[in-house]
Amino acid sequence: MAKDKVKSTGTFVIMALLILGLAGFGVTNFGGSAGSVATVGQAEVGINDYARAIYSRIQRLESQIGQPVTFQEVRNFGMDSAVLAQLINAAAVESEAATLGISAGDETVSNRIQSLPEFRDASGEFDRQVYEFALERAGLNASEFEAEIRSDAAEELLRSAIRGGTRAPDILVDTLFIHERETRDVTWARLTAEDLEEPVPNPSDTELAAYHRENPGPFTRPETKLIRYALLTPNDLAEQIEVDEAQLRTLYDSRIDEFVQPERRLVERLVFTNEIQASAAKNRIDSDEITFDALVAERGLDLSDVDLGDVAEEELGEAATEIFALEEPGVVGPLPSELGPALYRMNGILASQETTYEDAKDELRQDAALDRARRQILELVPAVEDLLAGGADMAMLAERTDLEEGQIEWNEDVYDGIAAYATFRTAAAEAGTDAFPEVVELEDGGIFAMEVEEVREPKLRPLVDVREEVATVLTRVRTERALAAQAEAVAEQLRAGREMAALDLALESDRELPRNGFVEGTPTDFIAALFKMERDEIRVLSFDGEAWLMRLDAITKPDLGSPDTAAERNTFAEWIAAGLSGGILTAYTQALVEQAKVEVDQAALNAVHAQLR
Numbered sequence: 001m002a003k004d005k006v007k008s009t010g011t012f013v014i015m016a017l018l019i020l021g022l023a024g025f026g027v028t029n030f031g032g033s034a035g036s037v038a039t040v041g042q043a044e045v046g047i048n049d050y051a052r053a054i055y056s057r058i059q060r061l062e063s064q065i066g067q068p069v070t071f072q073e074v075r076n077f078g079m080d081s082a083v084l085a086q087l088i089n090a091a092a093v094e095s096e097a098a099t100l101g102i103s104a105g106d107e108t109v110s111n112r113i114q115s116l117p118e119f120r121d122a123s124g125e126f127d128r129q130v131y132e133f134a135l136e137r138a139g140l141n142a143s144e145f146e147a148e149i150r151s152d153a154a155e156e157l158l159r160s161a162i163r164g165g166t167r168a169p170d171i172l173v174d175t176l177f178i179h180e181r182e183t184r185d186v187t188w189a190r191l192t193a194e195d196l197e198e199p200v201p202n203p204s205d206t207e208l209a210a211y212h213r214e215n216p217g218p219f220t221r222p223e224t225k226l227i228r229y230a231l232l233t234p235n236d237l238a239e240q241i242e243v244d245e246a247q248l249r250t251l252y253d254s255r256i257d258e259f260v261q262p263e264r265r266l267v268e269r270l271v272f273t274n275e276i277q278a279s280a281a282k283n284r285i286d287s288d289e290i291t292f293d294a295l296v297a298e299r300g301l302d303l304s305d306v307d308l309g310d311v312a313e314e315e316l317g318e319a320a321t322e323i324f325a326l327e328e329p330g331v332v333g334p335l336p337s338e339l340g341p342a343l344y345r346m347n348g349i350l351a352s353q354e355t356t357y358e359d360a361k362d363e364l365r366q367d368a369a370l371d372r373a374r375r376q377i378l379e380l381v382p383a384v385e386d387l388l389a390g391g392a393d394m395a396m397l398a399e400r401t402d403l404e405e406g407q408i409e410w411n412e413d414v415y416d417g418i419a420a421y422a423t424f425r426t427a428a429a430e431a432g433t434d435a436f437p438e439v440v441e442l443e444d445g446g447i448f449a450m451e452v453e454e455v456r457e458p459k460l461r462p463l464v465d466v467r468e469e470v471a472t473v474l475t476r477v478r479t480e481r482a483l484a485a486q487a488e489a490v491a492e493q494l495r496a497g498r499e500m501a502a503l504d505l506a507l508e509s510d511r512e513l514p515r516n517g518f519v520e521g522t523p524t525d526f527i528a529a530l531f532k533m534e535r536d537e538i539r540v541l542s543f544d545g546e547a548w549l550m551r552l553d554a555i556t557k558p559d560l561g562s563p564d565t566a567a568e569r570n571t572f573a574e575w576i577a578a579g580l581s582g583g584i585l586t587a588y589t590q591a592l593v594e595q596a597k598v599e600v601d602q603a604a605l606n607a608v609h610a611q612l613r
Contacts, residue, residue, distance in 0.1 A: 037604045038088055041095030041596035045087045051608050053083045068374065070441045071612040076426065080609070084600075090155070092592035097154040104153035112149050162588050166581035173573040178557055180300055180572075181565075183512040184530050185554035189505040190521055191483045191547040200478045203471055209463060211474045216460045218473060224411040226454040227428060230394040230403035231418055232380070233446035237373035237402065238366065248364045252357050255364075259355040264310045265323060266348040268303065270296060271339045277567045278334035278341040285331055285343075292331055292345050297514060299568060310350055319344060374445030381447060384439050388449060394437075397449060424448065476545035483547035487540045490549060494538045500551055512556065522548060 036044035054071070057079055061069045074080055097103075113119065114126040118134055121127035135145050193199070203211070212219060252259065270292070272278035284290045290298070296306055313320045319335035319342070326332065326346045333343035380401060387397060398405035410419055410428050418424050421442050427450065437449045463470065494500055500507065510519055517527055523543040533539055533552040541548040558565050 035604055036601065037608065038084065038091070038598065038600045040088055040091035040593065040598050042098050043091040043094040045084070045091050047604055047608060050084065050087060050605070051612070053087060054080060054608070054612060057083055067443065068445055069443075070445070071609070072441045073423065073443065075609075076423070084605075088598060089589045089593060092596050092598075093155045093158055093589060094151055095596055096592050097151070097158045100158070102154045102157050104150045104157070108153055109146055109149050112153065113146070159585060162585050163581040166577050166584060168573050168576040168580055173569065173576055174560070176576065177569050177572045178560075180515060181558040181568075182531075183514055183556045184552060185509070185511045185556070186513065186519075186530055186550055187500055187507055187509045187553055188519075188522070188526075188548055188550040189503065189507050191487055191505070191549065193479050193483075193545065195486070195505070196479070196482055197486060198482075200475060200482055203474050203478075208467060208470050208474065212460075212463045212466070212470045215473075219466045219470060220458050220460050222411040222413060223458050224409055224456040225428060225431070225452050226407070226456070227410050227431075227450050227452055228394045228405070228407050229418060229424075229448050229450035230397040230401075230405050231446065231448040232377055232401070232403040233442065234370045234373035234377065234444055236404070236446075237376060238369040241369040241372050243365050243368040243372070247368055248361060249357070251364050251368055252360060259360050261353045262312050263324075263352040264312050264350040265326075265346050266310050266350065267308045267316070267323060268292070268296075268306045268345045268347065269308050269337060269342045270299070270301075270306050270345075271337060271342040272334070273340060273567055273571055275334055275341045277564065278343060280564060282331070282333055282343055292343070295343075297512075300514065300516075300572075302516065316344075370445075377445060377447055381439050384447065384449065388437050388439065394449065394451060403447075403449075418448065421446075424450075428452075480542050480545045480547065483545075484540055484542040487542075487547040487549045491538045491540050494549075494551065505549070509553075526550070 036046050037050045038045040054074065058069050058071065058074055061074070061079075113131070119126055119131040121130060132142060135142060270281070272281065281290075281295055285292060285295065293303065296303055313324050316323055317336065317338070319333075319337060322332050322335060323344050323346055327349075329345070329347050331343055331345045334341040335344055336342075384397060384401060384403070387400060392400070394405045397403045406418065408414070408417060408419060410425075412425075412429070415425075419428070421444075423440060423442050427440050431450065431452050433452045433455060435452060437451050439447050439449055441447055490503065490505075508519075508521070513519065513527065513530065515527070515531055519526055523541055523546075525543075526541065526548065529539060529541060530550065530552060533550075535552060535555055537552050539550050539552075541550065558569075560566060560569060
């Protein structure tokens with residue numbers, strides 16, 4: 001088996017790094033094919049593969065949250081272990097494919113390599129020189145890379161064989177489909193303090209004292225730690241950093257897509273199995289039989305499931321021309337998409353925008369200064385660690401470095417100052433008075449160290465300090481009880497035959513509510529309770545000082561004889577089958593891992609982690 005194997009999608013991770021101009025990161029630093037962080041049967045998880053995968057995970061996380069992420073934060077979330085487990089799973093499949101003698105032919109390997117756009121010249125044709133240069137930058141040679149492509153193809157063949165042919169039983173599909181697509185009609189009324197037949201009297205001092213004593217939880221100060229810390233953030237240093245004009249110009253050019261944006265559209269896309277279904281749905285919209293929102297709900301989806309956000313013309317492929325021809329919101333289609341024929345709703349037009357260099361200069365200067373400040377802070381970490389190892393306290397850190405000393409009385413309800421950082425809250429929750437201070441990296445690239453001077457046990461706050469709070473809670477509790485009792489009395493009348501329309505209450509009616517629906521003005525368990533009720537059942541709910549009277553008017557099951565419903569059912573069956581096949585593949589992979597001899601080289605892992613810090 002080839003050493004330093006790029007697992008599964010590892011090939012495309014390399015390509016992503018090439019595109020970003022980061023191919024050299026973490027590759028040659030580990031000595032080419034110098035070793036592995038784990039062996040699984042006949043296969044290996046290469047050092048470079050692990051480093052690339054970790055760095056790729058950091059990049060994805062940064063793009064999601066829009067701010068820099070440190071390797072320590074990745075470790076805090078356990079992502080390093082997740083990446084290693086993923087690579088070990090892939091190696092187990094690789095080893096099994098080799099044991100079974102599964103291999104891909106030269107033609108398959110050649111076609112895959114030539115199909116990668118990173119290896120094409122300006123005319124779009126595969127270029128051998130581009131190919132070899134790209135591999136050289138990634139620290140690979142052609143024979144190694146082609147062996148990886150061949151192995152990846154063999155693994156895919158094995159996975160496809162495991163997943164292929166899985167069909168969900170009809171009884172399972174129908175049962176789950178009906179369960180998911182059932183809807184409910186409901187009539188309900190909300191009762192507030194204004195609906196009470198008799199207002200709740202103000203609680204007496206004796207009643208307040210008793211409630212305070214018998215229900216200490218809401219009025220108890222949680223465990224509180226007196227913490228002394230030393231803190232340095234990028235903002236602390238950024239004001240002292242000068243950035244020259246040339247750097248700002250370069251930064252502006254590198255981020256030109258951010259400052260110069262073409263015209264965009266707010267678009268939603270509803271995909272169908274075939275053109276017939278999509279056309280039928282469009283006809284229903286055109287004839288005002290159904291709205292786009294209702295069509296999405298009919299498919300058992302939320303609007304968030306079909307929302308593409310704001311997209312540029314080049315992002316819509318063949319559908320772009322017709323969508324961008326719209327001058328006002330509307331629905332068009334069926335139009336092609338990578339998932340099949342679809343209806344597109346255009347909800348708004350975002351004009352093209354251009355932020356000039358002069359307008360962006362201040363923002364760029366701040367970003368560049370913060371970036372340099374983060375690097376300076378990282379360079380300072382060893383010196384701070386040395387001071388702590390030598391017995392320095394927070395005052396000495398503040399005296400000898402740029403860190404600033406501070407103090408905070410912290411508990412789980414405190415979010416001010418340094419407690420606004422999730423990393424600090426996590427560290428503070430775990431620390432005790434005997435903990436040795438360490439340098440911890442913050443989400444924004446800053447650092448801090450801390451000492452817990454005192455831990456104050458939870459303590460019931462005196463009634464004199466929380467009297468108004470106790471009065472508010474007790475009044476709300478009593479109001480809720482009174483409303484629930486009043487609503488239950490009305491419910492008994494309804495069960496005895498009284499018409500709901502005859503009630504002196506503001507009634508609301510909602511029809512065709514899905515199982516994942518939401519009704520504004522109702523408690524969070526309203527829908528769950530509704531789907532547990534029988535037809536014409538009356539029920540009372542109470543929550544947070546209010547009560548709700550509800551009647552289930554109808555239960556509607558999907559019509560499996562309808563062509564549109566049958567098409568949805570078939571799509572649902574494919575989804576269930578995909579889930580089953582995925583579960584089978586997961587179980588198979590786990591079995592391979594358990595059967596294989598897995599050896600993890602902790603020293604190699606530590607070497608990678610040291611480079612990523």
